[in-house]
Amino acid sequence: MRLDQRLIAQMIEPRTRVLDIGSGDGSLIDHLFRSRGCDARGIELNMQLVTRSVAHGLPVMHGDADHDLAHYPDHAFDYVVLQRTLQAVENPREVLRQMLRIGRHAIVSFPNFGHWQLRLKLLFSGRMPMTAVWHTPWYETPNIHPCTIRDFLELCRQDGYIVEQWMAVDEEGERAPWRRSIRLANLFGEQALFLLRRRGA
Amino acid sequence: MNSTTPLAVGDHPHIRIDEGLDLDCGVHLAPIDVAYCTYGTLSARRDNAILICHAFTGDQYVAEQHPLTGKPGWWSSMVGPGKPIDTDRFFVICSNVLGGCMGTTGPRSVRTDSDGDGQELWGTAFPPITIRDMVRAQYKLVRALGIDRLFAVIGGSMGGMQVLEWTVTYPHMMLAAMPIATAPFHSAQNIAFNEVGRQAIIADPDWLAGRYWQAGVVPARGLAVARMMAHITYLSEEALTRKFGRRVRRGPNQGSAPEGPVSLFGDIFEVESYLRYQGSSFVRRFDANSYLTITRAMDWFDIAADHDGEMRAAFIGTPVRFCVVSFSSDWLFPTSSARVLLRALNQAAANVSFVEIETDKGHDAFLLEEPGFDRTVRGFLCGVAEHAGLN
Known part of the structure; x- marks a missing residue:
């Protein structure tokens, strides 16, 4: 399991209901079931990964964040997790809204487009930045909605979501030491991780 | 085909349920026989039983040589020692459906109710039945075997309809359900195909208004045509092309096709020959009146119908773990x-796995060896066992 998945798992209370959107090979839900006793389920777009997960006994269904969340009833889960995918969905604002409708909490991670390397590359080369995190050229990237940590916080403010925890981490998922300052985190964090809840939830 | 003799009734292992069943149509049918096969051993805690529901023209001979055809069981690739549904671990039950013709009470059974004199067969007087009636008969069998809760109910096609009906009618009777290559209601297209099959049977002069058994004949041509047409719907264009293409079987062999319509040129395409073989075997x-009865039961199947048209209402609060499987070329x-089913299950926040298996083999893929499908079945059952602490 990736280190940032470990950080996500630490945000989740034991024996809760969890929906992991983009569950990949299922390692997070497997971990949540085995070590935290959670009722953890997954949605995954890649059919090979779905088959692999189900063949490992994990409750995973084929589907995607943009189209399949609308069917779930309100408050069906305690946590709805979206890992490194928000920037790639068709409608990030709606996906976030659905996550906080069907779950009490949303856990969202995304690559931070405010990272200093990206800023410098764009400034000096005048071309779309390519880094270890943003490694696909503009014409074939799935990341159609890049945002920075500050952009994301602004959306949370607009839509009335409460940020319970946030952290900036580097690509390997090590927690980075910029917890006090959002501006510094936005400059030095490669990946951002947020635990949100709805106002009044 | 006309020379086919009436089906040998044969003796299939069964239980008699004297109190019978209240059918959806209002008729009380008693007594009933339920013919079944079992594989593996029921555990001391009686918690390892898997019920397999067979498809329309399947039967209870899942994993053993068929007593009439001599062929291997219809799901012997899936069920057996060390197979995905592992009989070293699970106790597997499969019964012939109500209305069937392999030992369970159906149109070909002797009519033993108050209107019958014990000599007549039911024939077309057999009451109309539903998928739920089939499931009620299976429930009686399962209880008679001393099982309070099944580990899983599994089935494909019409078997999948029975699986869904189980989860709705007896949701606390199982831990897990695998509806495979199925739907929560029969579509207009599928009803239409069934109707063509029925009309082919009824149009056969040997059907004799459903009393063919009195004359010692069977409406073989009508039943074969129904089967040939249905068989096309079980395959896919790719599979037919791969298997037969446009290859032609030359004249001399043509004589071996029993009384088929003579080809204009004395030759037939291989695909024709294949379908004729499927029809004649x-x-x-299979009994023609069973064909009529069971296709009608499929046509009436609609999970939402009993819940004011709201499918999700059927599944709200369900404790069952679902694994839905479809096939890309079906x-x-x-x-x-x-x-459509998944949407309703999600609306009910049910625990669902869903896999679409990539294959060009069409609807029949669930009966054939598909590595991804086998892994899915095996893994899902292991996962359920682990969650239930049954290891």
């Missing part, structure tokens, strides 16, 4: 119809 094992029960 089918009439030796156009009879396409993935889109599985997604």
Whole structure:
């Protein structure tokens, strides 16, 4: 399991209901079931990964964040997790809204487009930045909605979501030491991780 | 085909349920026989039983040589020692459906109710039945075997309809359900195909208004045509092309096709020859009135109908773990119809796995060896066992 998945798992209370959107090979839900006793389920777009997960006994269904969340009833889960995918969905604002409708909490991670390397590359080369995190050229990237940590916080403010925890981490998922300052985190964090809840939830 | 003799009734292992069943149509049918096979051993805690529901023209001979056809069981690739549904671990039950013709009470059974004198067969007087009636009969069998809760109920096609009906009618009777290559209701297209099959049977002069058994004949041609047409719907264009293409079987062999319509040129395409074989072998094992009764039961199947048209209402609060499987080239029960079911299950926040298996083999893929499908079945059952602490 990736280190940032470990950080996500630490945000989740034991024996809760969890929906992991983009569950990949299922390692997070497997971990949540085995070590935290959670009722953890997954949605995954890649059919090979779905088959692999189900063949490992994990409750995973084929589907995607943009189209399949609308069917779930309100408050069906305690946590709805979206890992490194928000920037790639068709409608990030709606996906976030659905996550906080069907779950009490949303856990969202995304690559931070405010990272200093990206800023410098764009400034000096005048071309779309390519880094270890943003490694696909503009014409074939799935990341159609890049945002920075500050952009994301602004959306949370607009839509009335409460940020319970946030952290900036580097690509390997090590927690980075910029917890006090959002501006510094936005400059030095490669990946951002947020635990949100709805106002009044 | 006309020379086919009436089906040998044969003796299939069964239990008699004296109190019978209250059918959806209002008729009380008693007594009933339920013919079944079992594989493996029921554990001391009686918690390892898997019920397999067979498809329309299947039967209870899942994993052993068929007593009439001599062929291997219809799911022997899936069920057996060390197989995905592992009989070293699970106790597997499969019964012939109500209305069937392999030992369970159906149109070919002797009529033993108050209107019958014990000599007549039911024939077309057999009451109309539903998928739920089939499931009620299976429930009686399961209880009679001393099982309070099944580990899983599994089935494909019409078997999948029974699985869904189980989860709705007896949701606390199982831990897990695998509806495979199926749909939560029979589509207009599928009803239409069934109707063509029925009309082919009824149009056969040997059907004799459903009393063919009195004259010692069977409506073999009508039943074979029904089967040939249905068989096309079980395959896919790719599979037919791959298997037969446009290859022609030359004249001399043509004589071996029993009384088929003579080709204009004395030759037939291989695909024709294949379908004729499917048709003629089918009439030796299947009863025409059963065909009519069971296709009608499928047509009436609609999970939402009993819940004021709201499918999700059928599943709200369900404790069952679902694993829905569809096949990419299945156009009879396409993935889109599985997604209708999935939407309702998600609306009910049910615990669902869903896999679409990539294959060109069409609807029949669930009966054939598909590595991804086998892994899915095996893994899902292991996962359920682990969650239930049954290891």
